[in-house]
Amino acid sequence: MKTSPHFAFLDEGSKKEIRRSILKAVAIPGYQVPFASREMPIARGWGTGGLQITLSVIGKRDVLKVIDQGSDESVNAVNIKKLVHETTGVAITEQTREATLIQSRHRIPEIHLTNDQILVLQVPEPEPLRTYEAKNTITKLLHSEEEYSGAWLMLFEQIMKHGTTSTGADHPVYVNGRYVMAPSPIPRFDNEKLNQSEALILFGAGREKKIYAIPPYTDVVSLAFDDHPFRTEDFTDKSCHLCGTSGVFLDELIDHHRGERVFQCNDTNFCIEQLNKKEREEVGTSEG
Structure with a gap:
């Protein structure tokens, strides 16, 4: 209905x-x-x-x-x-x-x-400027003047405090060389x-x-300094414990049966697709 x-x-x-x-x-x-x-x-x-x-x-x-x-x-x-x-x-x-x-x-x-x-x-x-400017009238003015020093200062403070940028998600980007x-x-x-x-x-x-x-x-470029380039989450030497795929975004889980940490594809459809592909390859190999 x-x-x-x-x-x-x-x-x-x-x-x-x-x-x-x-x-x-x-x-x-x-x-x-x-x-x-x-x-x-x-x-x-x-x-x-x-x-x-x-x-x-x-x-x-x-x-x-x-x-x-x-x-x-x-x-x-x-x-x-x-x-x-x-x-x-x-x-x-x-x-x-x-x-x-x-x-x-x-x-x-x-x-x-x-x-x-x-x-x-x-x-x-x-609003990517909200962390350091609460007023919409000001953020609109900053965008119009392409004044993004506050965004750079935010990243600089993270580097000074943590040694690297600490934006876990929603890391600001430059779009078409104009807007943050x-x-x-x-x-x-x-x-x-x-x-x-x-x-x-x-x-x-x-x-x-x-x-x-x-x-x-x-063109979309993540904000970063030349001496502190933008880095994504690091999944080097890690792969999905279900489909075996690496080079994708992984969730870290606890396998209670084995009592150890495992990694699994965050994208469930992608993981299922890789599992089906792996199964077809195994069937083809056994038939061959």
Whole structure:
């Protein structure tokens, strides 16, 4: 049973207004575009900004995938999928390669995205300058003047205190050589996937009422000093204990049966795909 008389829940006027904001965001990469964030049947802070983008751009032929920190089956992901499906009837998938529209919280899929896909990232805090400036009027002025010394000072203080930058996630990036942007709380490991991405990447912050974007094939560089280059999380010599894959973002877990630490692919769909590939190779080898 549909929860709204409108296709994709929102009325057409609301979707048009959000799409206009998206178009402006695409035209000015990294720039935060204000929009009239609507009340949604989920709490603010649970992905209302990303959900409004998804509902505004989705079409009847789209195939939707929703993930939360790499998982297709978290409460947040399942509820968003249910709402979108019940108000659109679109196909739902857990396969990254099959999806035309992917909404995500805190991760970019491990599988390479293509130019016929759109990635929507949920954003809790869109302002990368918020850690040292609370007033929106000031942050807008700083962006307009390209005055980002505060962001550099923040990284410098981290290096002085810890010997390296300590941004575990949401490490600020330069977009198209102009705007400093918050990439959403993705791990540093995913920052490099933003650079020259084939897919259109849209960011939605419902509570803060901002939309911004990285168009395909846009230069995105993580902020770093020449003598302290940007570094991602280090998974050297580590691999997934299930599929054996290395070179991906891994979660550290405790195997209670063996009483030891193990690492596992954070992206559940990617892990399953690698397991299936490994199984096919083993079957082919045994038959050969």
